[in-house]
Amino acid sequence: MDVHNLTITDIKADLKDKKYSAVELTKAYLERIKTLEPKLNAFVTVTEEKALKDAKKADELLADGQDLPVLGIPMSIKDNFSTKYIETTASSKVLEHYRPPFNATVVQRLEDAGMVMVGKTNLDAFAHGSSTEASDFGTTKNPWNQECLAGGSSGGAAASIAADEAVAAIGSETAGSTRLPASWCGVVGLKPTYGRVSRYGVVAMGSSLDSPGPLTKTVEDTAQILQIIAGQDIHDGTTSSSEPKEYITLMKDKRRMTIGISKDYFQDVETEVAAKIEDALKILEKQGHTIKNIELFDPKYAIDVYTILQRSEVSSNLARLDGIRYGEDRTVFGEEAMRRVMLGTYVLSAGHYDAFYKKAQKVRTLIIENFAKAYETVDVIVGPSAPVPAMPLGSTEKNPMFGEVIDRLMEPSSIAGLCGINVPAGFSKDRLPIGLQVIGPQFAEDLILNLAYQFEQATLYWQQHPTL
Amino acid sequence: MKISIKNLAQLANLELSSSQLQTLEESIPSVIEHMDEIKHLDLSGVKQTNAVIEEENVYREDDVEHSLTQDEALKNAPNTYNGFLVVPYVFEENTDA
Numbered sequence: 292m293d294v295h296n297l298t299i300t301d302i303k304a305d306l307k308d309k310k311y312s313a314v315e316l317t318k319a320y321l322e323r324i325k326t327l328e329p330k331l332n333a334f335v336t337v338t339e340e341k342a343l344k345d346a347k348k349a350d351e352l353l354a355d356g357q358d359l360p361v362l363g364i365p366m367s368i369k370d371n372f373s374t375k376y377i378e379t380t381a382s383s384k385v386l387e388h389y390r391p392p393f394n395a396t397v398v399q400r401l402e403d404a405g406m407v408m409v410g411k412t413n414l415d416a417f418a419h420g421s422s423t424e425a426s427d428f429g430t431t432k433n434p435w436n437q438e439c440l441a442g443g444s445s446g447g448a449a450a451s452i453a454a455d456e457a458v459a460a461i462g463s464e465t466a467g468s469t470r471l472p473a474s475w476c477g478v479v480g481l482k483p484t485y486g487r488v489s490r491y492g493v494v495a496m497g498s499s500l501d502s503p504g505p506l507t508k509t510v511e512d513t514a515q516i517l518q519i520i521a522g523q524d525i526h527d528g529t530t531s532s533s534e535p536k537e538y539i540t541l542m543k544d545k546r547r548m549t550i551g552i553s554k555d556y557f558q559d560v561e562t563e564v565a566a567k568i569e570d571a572l573k574i575l576e577k578q579g580h581t582i583k584n585i586e587l588f589d590p591k592y593a594i595d596v597y598t599i600l601q602r603s604e605v606s607s608n609l610a611r612l613d614g615i616r617y618g619e620d621r622t623v624f625g626e627e628a629m630r631r632v633m634l635g636t637y638v639l640s641a642g643h644y645d646a647f648y649k650k651a652q653k654v655r656t657l658i659i660e661n662f663a664k665a666y667e668t669v670d671v672i673v674g675p676s677a678p679v680p681a682m683p684l685g686s687t688e689k690n691p692m693f694g695e696v697i698d699r700l701m702e703p704s705s706i707a708g709l710c711g712i713n714v715p716a717g718f719s720k721d722r723l724p725i726g727l728q729v730i731g732p733q734f735a736e737d738l739i740l741n742l743a744y745q746f747e748q749a750t751l752y753w754q755q756h757p758t759l
Numbered sequence: 760m761k762i763s764i765k766n767l768a769q770l771a772n773l774e775l776s777s778s779q780l781q782t783l784e785e786s787i788p789s790v791i792e793h794m795d796e797i798k799h800l801d802l803s804g805v806k807q808t809n810a811v812i813e814e815e816n817v818y819r820e821d822d823v824e825h826s827l828t829q830d831e832a833l834k835n836a837p838n839t840y841n842g843f844l845v846v847p848y849v850f851e852e853n854t855d856a
């Protein structure tokens with residue numbers, strides 16, 4: 292069967308109409324994974340046996356007339372999410388043989404909602420990077436051009452969607468790790484508000500920033516996954532007690548919005564990318580939205596703030612990996628993890644704490660206040676997700692700040708804990724995807740989904756797929 | 760600015776090979792130089808933000824729930840003894856006594 296561009300919405304209807312069974316569907320995706328993986332390396336582990344078992348169970352539930360939000364839907368999970376007794380490596384040799392005795396909350400909620408997990412996707416080891424070149428298990432190639440990076444850290448997740456190796460994926464973002472690969476692979480990727488989705492069971496990177504989120508073909512599919520995974524979790528004290536909204540319904544009432552744009556978000560952005568975003572603005576204006584110029588805090592300072600905060604949190608979080616309770620010992624760390632741990636150690640050490648960490652937390656306040664002021668006059672902010680389309684393999688070599696610079700248009704919103712979404716906005720002349728990002732205030736996922744959906748309906752870029 | 764990479768590695772409980780030491784000696788100062796940019800901002804009177812969402816006093820009910828068995832909890836440990844984790848020596852043996 293042809294699995295090109297199938298969406299959750301399509302599949303749910305097809306399964307109900309008995310066009311195919313969940314087992315047939317899962318087999319088709321597993322077959323595709325088998326064919327494409329030598330080219331792409333999107334997966335660290337393929338969970339064939341479990342997938343077929345879960346698909347069979349889904350068919351039984353379907354026959355019984357049961358309806359669950361993702362019943363029988365083949366999904367990929369980023370390999371930094373704990374999956375019960377299934378390898379969870381975070382793409383690091385330190386955790387190569389680690390099989391957690393529990394599920395991350397996000398994974399548990401999806402299992403309860405009927406998901407069929409086909410495998411665990413590749414990332415930069417411990418999510419330290421924006422390319423997957425820091426993975427201990429090889430780089431993920433971009434499905435649109437295998438000489439190019441898929442982006443990262445959720446590169447495997449984004450590639451698995453672009454290549455139709457899964458219908459929906461779970462990724463995680465600290466600052467750019469979902470939106471960047473989504474942009475480079477031409478798929479939808481959502482970074483929810485910090486605290487909207489539980490971090491419990493996710494291998495920790497920057498604990499004050501980490502936000503798990505979905506990557507899918509369409510905005511509607513992203514809304515469906517968010518509806519399942521959003522909400523307070525007793526296992527994560529930083530999840531919000533506010534009730535999740537009705538994302539799927541709220542997405543579809545065509546709201547007219549005031550959209551903010553800032554010239555700083557077009558600085559040093561490649562002409563082709565800027566042109567596509569200009570086109571997008573014209574489309575949005577035609578739909579009846581108002582475009583308004585706003586002043587935002589220069590993203591260049593966000594790079595430094597992000598680097599300081601993230602390295603600090605990384606050094607604390609990786610301290611637990613001592614090879615005593617689980618995992619290998621600290622000699623197995625890759626170079627990037629070592630560099631980050633040592634930078635964090637430096638920043639947090641006596642004499643440097645005030646100069647770096649404390650100052651960064653103060654700039655964080657300025658960034659938050661700056662966004663809050665902007666949202667007094669606009670509903671959402673749009674701009675390019677990334678300053679360039681997918682870069683060639685090897686771009687990160689001898690460039691320890693690669694990710695920080697590439698992710699600079701997403702770092703301010705991450706630092707402020709806002710929500711943001713990437714939606715495909717066309718292609719470069721080399722036929723590499725370009726992404727539009729929509730940034731909303733905290734807990735305004737409904738707004739950014741609404742605008743992204745309107746843009747998607749007018750453009751339908753998602754229906755194009757790479758030749759593989 | 761002179762930074763001792765060896766000292767940092769020791770603080771972070773990392774053992775570096777000589778080639779790792781060399782690449783880190785090159786790359787770490789360049790990242791610190793970047794982070795230094797923040798010093799140019801005037802931040803007098805600005806408060807620190809430590810958490811981006813306002814949740815205070817998060818408690819849960821004190822109910823007994825399913826938890827891991829000892830076997831499950833120790834399953835990934837490379838070295839156990841009688842249901843305990845075996846850890847490396849922290850104190851040295853006193854040979855004078």
